[in-house]
Amino acid sequence: MVRQLEAVIFDLDGVITDSAHFHYLAWKQLAADIDIEIDEAFNETLKGISRMDSLDLILAKDGRENDFTLEQKEELAAKKNAHYVELLKDLSPADILPGIKPLLDAIRAANLKIALASVSKNAPMVLAALDLTDSFDYLADAAKITHSKPDPEIFLVAAAGLGVEPANAVGIEDAQAGVDAIKSAGMKAVGVGTGLVGTDELVSDTSKLTLAMIQKVFQI
Numbered sequence: 001m002v003r004q005l006e007a008v009i010f011d012l013d014g015v016i017t018d019s020a021h022f023h024y025l026a027w028k029q030l031a032a033d034i035d036i037e038i039d040e041a042f043n044e045t046l047k048g049i050s051r052m053d054s055l056d057l058i059l060a061k062d063g064r065e066n067d068f069t070l071e072q073k074e075e076l077a078a079k080k081n082a083h084y085v086e087l088l089k090d091l092s093p094a095d096i097l098p099g100i101k102p103l104l105d106a107i108r109a110a111n112l113k114i115a116l117a118s119v120s121k122n123a124p125m126v127l128a129a130l131d132l133t134d135s136f137d138y139l140a141d142a143a144k145i146t147h148s149k150p151d152p153e154i155f156l157v158a159a160a161g162l163g164v165e166p167a168n169a170v171g172i173e174d175a176q177a178g179v180d181a182i183k184s185a186g187m188k189a190v191g192v193g194t195g196l197v198g199t200d201e202l203v204s205d206t207s208k209l210t211l212a213m214i215q216k217v218f219q220i
């Protein structure tokens with residue numbers, strides 16, 4: 001079968017808006033509460049990773065993985081989330097990263113489909129605050145995902161939800177785990193940021209993302 005570009009599948013945090021930074025601040029505070037220090041470099045390993053898996057990585061960093069019961073871990077994760085949600089309270093369309101709204105509009109105008117592949121359970125709320133819900137044809141439900149990125153599951157669910165073959169989609173990601181997930185899903189990958197490996201195209205920031213570039217990447 002001839003491959004044809006049918007869909008673009010977006011990560012949320014760090015691609016649509018800079019909520020990745022708020023995840024970092026909330027985890028940094030939570031970690032400090034239990035005497036663990038994390039920095040931005042360590043935070044890179046948390047991007048694209050589910051809430052509970054992120055907590056496990058933070059605890060394992062200092063060999064603390066057996067210090068808490070499951071119930072205590074759930075309390076810690078809930079505390080991090082409460083702080084994260086508080087940091088998002090003023091989120092508005094002004095917080096959409098540069099170039100993203102025109103890109104979404106151009107993809108829609110070209111009759112291509114658009115899905116979200118974020119493992120964040122806050123994703124629907126974040127999109128609503130940005131007034132972008134209607135720009136997406138399908139939101140993969142993080143609550144139903146068994147494996148975080150780098151597993152391809154969320155990207156495969158997003159493609160299936162749109163009714164397109166993974167090979168006919170391009171994924172956009174700012175995290176290494178996300179790029180690995182896109183590639184494992186059998187899609188072309190556009191990376192945003194620096195230091196990402198294995199992308200089909202890497203841009204320094206979202207203002208460099210265009211439909212023409214995505215179409216070119218698809219043909220690689």
Ligand code: G6P
Nearest residue numbers: 023047048049051119120121122
């Ligand atoms: C995304 C972010 C992660 C975050 C995860 C879960 O993958 O990149 O930093 O931990 O979503 O988010 P949630 O809002 O459900 O805690």
Ligand code: MG
Nearest residue numbers: 011013014174
């Ligand atoms: Mg991200």
